[in-house]
Amino acid sequence: MHRGRLWPYLLLSLLGVLLFALHLMFGSVRIPLTEVWAALGGGTVDDGSRVIVRAMRFPGAVTAMLAGAGLAASGLLMQTLFRNPLAGPSVLGINSGASLGVALVMLAQPVWMRIAWAQDLAPWLGALSGAAVVLSLIVLADRRVGDGITLLIVGLMIGYLCSALISVLQVASPAAALKGFVIWGMGSFGGVDPGRLPWLAWPVMLGLVASLMLMKPLNALLLGEEQAATLGVRVPALRLGIIVVTGVLAGSITAFCGPIAFLGLATPHVARGLFRTNDHARLLPATILCGAVLALMADLVARLPGAAEALPLNAVTSLFGVPVVVWVLLRGRRWTSA
Numbered sequence: 185m186h187r188g189r190l191w192p193y194l195l196l197s198l199l200g201v202l203l204f205a206l207h208l209m210f211g212s213v214r215i216p217l218t219e220v221w222a223a224l225g226g227g228t229v230d231d232g233s234r235v236i237v238r239a240m241r242f243p244g245a246v247t248a249m250l251a252g253a254g255l256a257a258s259g260l261l262m263q264t265l266f267r268n269p270l271a272g273p274s275v276l277g278i279n280s281g282a283s284l285g286v287a288l289v290m291l292a293q294p295v296w297m298r299i300a301w302a303q304d305l306a307p308w309l310g311a312l313s314g315a316a317v318v319l320s321l322i323v324l325a326d327r328r329v330g331d332g333i334t335l336l337i338v339g340l341m342i343g344y345l346c347s348a349l350i351s352v353l354q355v356a357s358p359a360a361a362l363k364g365f366v367i368w369g370m371g372s373f374g375g376v377d378p379g380r381l382p383w384l385a386w387p388v389m390l391g392l393v394a395s396l397m398l399m400k401p402l403n404a405l406l407l408g409e410e411q412a413a414t415l416g417v418r419v420p421a422l423r424l425g426i427i428v429v430t431g432v433l434a435g436s437i438t439a440f441c442g443p444i445a446f447l448g449l450a451t452p453h454v455a456r457g458l459f460r461t462n463d464h465a466r467l468l469p470a471t472i473l474c475g476a477v478l479a480l481m482a483d484l485v486a487r488l489p490g491a492a493e494a495l496p497l498n499a500v501t502s503l504f505g506v507p508v509v510v511w512v513l514l515r516g517r518r519w520t521s522a
Contacts, residue, residue, distance in 0.1 A: 189466070192458060192459060192470070193469065193470065193473060196470070196473040196474065196477055197473065199477050200249070200473065200476055200477045200480065203477060203480040203481055203484060204245050204249070204480060205217065205220070206484055207241060207244070207245040207248070207480055207483065207484055208220045208224075208237055208241045208242060208245060210484065210487070211236075211241065211487050212487075213236060215233050215236065215237060219233050219237075220233075220237055223236075223237035223238055224237060224238065224242065238378070239377065239378060240374065242378075243376050243377060243378050243381050244373050244374045244376070244483065245373075245480065245483075246381060246385070247373045247374075247376045247381065247384060247440065247441065248373040248476075248479040248480050248482075248483045249476040249479060249480060250384060250385055250388045250389075250437070250476075251373060251384075251388075251437045251440075251441050251444060251447075251479055252447055252451070252475035252476045252477070252478055252479025252480065252482075253388070253392060253472045253473075253475045253476045253479075254388040254391060254392065254433040254434075254436070254437050254475070255273055255433070255434070255437055255444060255447040255448035255451070255475060255479075256447060256448060256451035256452060256455075256471045256472060256474060256475025256476075256478075257391070257392055257395045257433060257468065257471060257472050257475065258272075258273035258391075258395075258429070258430040258433040258434050258448055259271070259272045259273050259447070259448030259449055259450075259451060259452050259471075260451075260452040260455075260464075260467065260468060260471045261395060261398075261402070261426045261429060261430050262275055262276070262426075262430060262448075263452055264402050264405055264406060264426075264464070265332060265405065265423060265426050265427075266332055266333075266336050267332075267406070267408075268336075269453065269512055270449065270509065270512075271336075271449075272446075272448040272449035273430055273433065273434040273448040274343065274434070274443075274448070274449075275336060275339050275340065275343075276318070276319075276322050276335075276336075276339035276342075276343075276427065276430065276431070276434075277318050277322070277339045277340065277341075277342035277343035277345075277346060278315050278318050278319055278322070278339075278430070278431050278434045278435050278438070279315075279343075279434055279435075279438050279443050280318070280342065280343040280346035280347055280350075281314040281315050281316075281317055281318030281319070281342070281346055281435075282311040282312070282314045282315040282318075282434075282435055282438035282439055282443070283311070283314070283346065283347075283350060283369070283438070283443055284314045284346040284349055284350055285309075285310035285311045285312070285313045285314025285315065285317075286307045286310045286311045286314070286365065286368060287310075287349070287350045287353045287354070287365060288310055288314075288353070289306040289307055289309075289310035290306075290307055290310075290357075290361055290364055290365045290368070291350075291353040291354060291356075291357035291361050291362065291365055292353060292357070307368065308380075308439050308440065311435070311438055311439035311440075312435060312436070312439045314346075315431065315434070315435025315436075315438060315439065316431075316435065318342055318346070318431075319427070319428070319431035319435060321342060322335070322338065322339060322342070322427055322431070323424065323427060323428070325338045326420075326423060326424060326427060327424075332409065332423065335423075368442050369442055369443060369498075370442065370496040370497060370498050370499075371441055371442040371443060371444045371445070371496070371497040371498045371501070372441060372442060372494075372497055373441055373479070373483050373497065374483075374494075375440065375441070375442075376440050376441070380440070383440075384436060384437070384440045387432050387433075387436040388433060388436055388437065390432070391429050391432045391433040391436075392433075392472060394425070394429045394432075395429050395433075395468060396468060396469070398422070398425060398426065398429070398464075399464040399465050399468055400464075400465075401417045401422050402422075402464040402468070403463060403464050403465070404417045405417065405419075405422065406462060434448070442497075442498075443498070444497065444498065444501060445498045445501050445502050445505065446501045446502055446504065446505025446506070446508075446509070447475060447478060447479060447482075447501055447505070449505060449509065450504065450505040450508040450509060451471055451474050451475045451478055452467075452471050453508055453509075453511075453512050454474050454478070454508060455467055455470040455471040455473075455474045458470065458474070478504070482497065482500045482501050482504060483497065483500075485500050486499075486500045
């Protein structure tokens, strides 16, 4: 890569490091950077600060980076696959499947939810199971129809069906369970403790590596499926790979963080605007970096240093994402020009 093209990546990386440090320092309780460093390195610091940094803020910051990078990458994959600037990781209904899985265990209140360990693990397992079921249906549909537009419609219909079932469960659920589900639906990067962080990190990292391995065929896919096929790309295999990678990323992140709005949809457009390219060799790494940075920024705003209560994360991401999407619609192709 040309040296002159490296500085935007370095700038984004430095911004990410700065936001990561601010994430560890600020919240309802301000902790100086020296104490943060001591807490992470095993130095002398009071027990309260050590617990806040190591058990709460550090896992939350890592979760934000992983979720932002994963959602951004999956959003770019979807926009390339369907050649639609308004496509995102939710278009295949995988997020809706994860939400339905959580709704089944939180709102239906099955008998085994009365067990203490089940109450803790059930929402996570329900989300993963729901996402896996929808992903399996999408893969089967792709093998049967073999057409991107039809697959998009199938994904949207599955999403609508899941939303309808969730609405039925909400009407019949007790108030306490409904409140818990609504809070989960607001999204949060703070619910992953150090013990569960590897369960989020591994699938997201594998999904990101797999997406980076698809950069060359993704460039060919920009020309259309027929043209990509003439260039030697196995389009059905590529489409299946994109679907599986997106499913792993979106399903895992939704299971741990809830449905996060707009990061997957808006971040690829921010990266296109900053780097002025559609070449996935540059755009995909840029999108991953932008996703991590924007997620850290959104979580920092949501926790508003000094505030007693955090803002809903989805409210912050929507306030950022809606203007970006409107800007994309108004600018049209000029926004994505190389």
